[in-house]
Amino acid sequence: MRILLAEDEEQLSRAVAAVLSHGGYQVDIASNGEIAVDYASRNAYDCMVFDIMMPVMDGIEAMEKIRESGDSTPVILLTAKAEVEDRIAGLDAGADDYLTKPFSMGELSARIRSVIRRRDGLSPKHLTMGNISLNTELQELKAVNSIRLGKKESELMEYFLLNREKDLVPEEIFRHIWADDSSIDHDVVWVYVSYLRNKLVAVSADVVIDGKKEGPFRLSKR
Amino acid sequence: MNTGSIYGTYEQLLPGVLEHFLGELEKLNEQTKQLTGEGIYEHLHTRVKSDSSMREKCDRRGLPQTARSALRDIMDAIGVRVITRFIDDIMEIVEYIRGIQGVEVVTEKDYIRNAKPNGYRSYHMILSVEVPWRDIDGEEPGRCFIEVQLRTLAMDSWASLEHQLKYKKDIRNQKLIVSELKRCADELAGCDLSMQTIRNLIRSE
Numbered sequence: 001m002r003i004l005l006a007e008d009e010e011q012l013s014r015a016v017a018a019v020l021s022h023g024g025y026q027v028d029i030a031s032n033g034e035i036a037v038d039y040a041s042r043n044a045y046d047c048m049v050f051d052i053m054m055p056v057m058d059g060i061e062a063m064e065k066i067r068e069s070g071d072s073t074p075v076i077l078l079t080a081k082a083e084v085e086d087r088i089a090g091l092d093a094g095a096d097d098y099l100t101k102p103f104s105m106g107e108l109s110a111r112i113r114s115v116i117r118r119r120d121g122l123s124p125k126h127l128t129m130g131n132i133s134l135n136t137e138l139q140e141l142k143a144v145n146s147i148r149l150g151k152k153e154s155e156l157m158e159y160f161l162l163n164r165e166k167d168l169v170p171e172e173i174f175r176h177i178w179a180d181d182s183s184i185d186h187d188v189v190w191v192y193v194s195y196l197r198n199k200l201v202a203v204s205a206d207v208v209i210d211g212k213k214e215g216p217f218r219l220s221k222r
Numbered sequence: 223m224n225t226g227s228i229y230g231t232y233e234q235l236l237p238g239v240l241e242h243f244l245g246e247l248e249k250l251n252e253q254t255k256q257l258t259g260e261g262i263y264e265h266l267h268t269r270v271k272s273d274s275s276m277r278e279k280c281d282r283r284g285l286p287q288t289a290r291s292a293l294r295d296i297m298d299a300i301g302v303r304v305i306t307r308f309i310d311d312i313m314e315i316v317e318y319i320r321g322i323q324g325v326e327v328v329t330e331k332d333y334i335r336n337a338k339p340n341g342y343r344s345y346h347m348i349l350s351v352e353v354p355w356r357d358i359d360g361e362e363p364g365r366c367f368i369e370v371q372l373r374t375l376a377m378d379s380w381a382s383l384e385h386q387l388k389y390k391k392d393i394r395n396q397k398l399i400v401s402e403l404k405r406c407a408d409e410l411a412g413c414d415l416s417m418q419t420i421r422n423l424i425r426s427e
Contacts, residue, residue, distance in 0.1 A: 195415070
């Protein structure tokens with residue numbers, strides 16, 4: 001699991017990152033909102049934790065920019081105790097949860113687990129990009145033609161659509177789609193990318209999955 | 223009332239046209255076998271449309287029951303169906319047919335890339351081939367039409383199932399059956415592509 005942490009107070013961000021890393025998360029740190037937007041456009045995250053008050057670009061504006069790009073990764077905002085207006089604005093702008101400073105690390109970890117859990121159960125059933133649409137319930141991929149996908153193919157296509165225009169490395173993809181099965185060879189990622197490529201062509205899609213066998217892979221408009 | 227074949231004197235000549243064309247396809251099959259150990263197609267179906275079906279088709283299209291209708295206005299007097307194991311083999315055969323001496327492609331329809339709304343997938347071609355006799359327009363060498371349909375084993379078994387639906391009236395749950403057939407066609411197409419991908423992966427090792 002990978003987390004993006006945007007926090008300008010260096011001491012705090014280092015402490016939070018240390019605890020989360022210890023908990024098995026991979027953590028990227030951004031020191032302001034602008035850097036966070038840049039990171040989010042390039043990497044696939046499972047959750048983002050943004051401080052509201054930051055120089056250059058604040059956490060709410062950064063989140064809005066990320067949401068505008070079609071990214072629905074859960075966001076938890078960190079706010080000062082007095083900033084009720086900020087909390088309201090943040091939730092209305094698309095945050096999934098908030099935490100007031102000072103907070104306990106245990107509570108932050110629990111809230112991260114909670115938003116990730118909720119997202120896994122509530123992923124949208126219809127995802128679109130360019131001329132394609134994926135119905136994850138029917139496992140149907142549609143453009144000019146429609147075609148049925150296998151379960152893992154559908155999950156992989158969904159992961160690509162949720163992280164469109166981002167470079168995704170095979171290990172990261174494997175962790176998301178096949179994490180529950182340690183008996184599977186990691187080459188499975190390449191095989192399934194190959195399936196999806198042929199199937200995208202077959203439905204005359206205007207999106208493609210770029211990348212060589214060793215990755216990274218990227219879903220882009222043609 | 224109708225004595226003799228609707229094809230007239232051409233009735234005797236059509237099987238020869240079919241045979242010659244099959245010879246060309248068999249050549250490609252042999253070549254591929256030499257190269258990969260496996261033929262390019264699984265099997266072929268051929269037929270010259272029977273006298274009675276051709277007359278029926280003329281009536282349906284509002285055409286007089288003449289040899290000219292049967293050989294010029296209607297283009298599927300001779301029909302060839304090519305069944306392959308893999309999707310890519312279809313386009314390879316199509317390319318080969320385009321290059322056969324004396325063959326001109328009149329029309330092509332790619333129902334694989336653009337499946338029909340009911341899920342039907344197949345590649346259709348109407349060919350005009352050169353024949354060593356005087357044709358109905360008085361040309362020598364003459365020309366004759368052949369309709370070719372190319373599809374995978376999966377597309378073929380789907381089409382035969384769908385065909386049964388077409389000729390059965392008053393099926394209960396007609397709507398459900400139609401939508402299930404469509405789902406089945408899309409699943410088979412997914413399977414065809416998975417098998418093609420695996421073959422490519424094996425061959426590129």
